[in-house]
Amino acid sequence: MAGREAVVRLPATMSGLAAGGETLRAFLDSVELDPARRYQLELAFDEIAGNIVRHGQPVSSVELVITIDDAEAVMTFDDDGVAFDPRTRSGTRLPAPGEPPQAGGLGLVLVRRYASRIEYGRTGQHHNRLTLAIPLK
């Protein structure tokens, strides 16, 4: 598959997040994806963009650039919220067999489970830029 790319821009509000999710899903509808892999991409969007909207205030907007080829999907999130490197967030893990589920803190755990690489930096415009690569094979 030749690389397919989409740009999703959303205001950093709950309604913006809902609309951005719909835009992403419309793009994913146009790409042939294994259902489990597609779910991982939707999950990454909701966890990362959702975190930005809920915890990144003051933040005005989020931009996602998603590129998909045969091997992987690369998702780059750019936002103007407070500086936050999710790679430094630790402490939560998936429960071991027999352990009860946790109520919170699972978002980044789930993203880390599915992403083969996570890169973070601050741009010259003082934006957060987070890039995830999610294998599709």
Add this chain to the structure above:
Amino acid sequence: MRMDTEDLGPRLIKITLAGRLDTPGVDSIETRFLATLVPNGNSAVIDMSQVDFISSMGIRMLVSAARSLKVRQASLSLFGVQEQVSQILELVSIGQMIHVCASEAEAQSAVRSSVA
């Protein structure tokens, strides 16, 4: 996200959810979901057959409710869980706190027996 409720008897409610338990979806129903169950310690069977997505926010809503209900001698069960949603729920071991059942009858039996 849509949420419908049906009274099944003393302290037992059926909740039918439809849509996505993602960040915006949970935001739209969480207050009502918790208010329906927690203050009166109502157990619930939750029809998940029309829920095609769950993220950590949805998991948090369900687990938080289950924890609060446990203190009130009540419990939750889910039924009709779709495949991809089921895989995520299994990953986070939700079955350790919330019954995940194959049918509504099984779900009702599970909550009734857990509070008996």
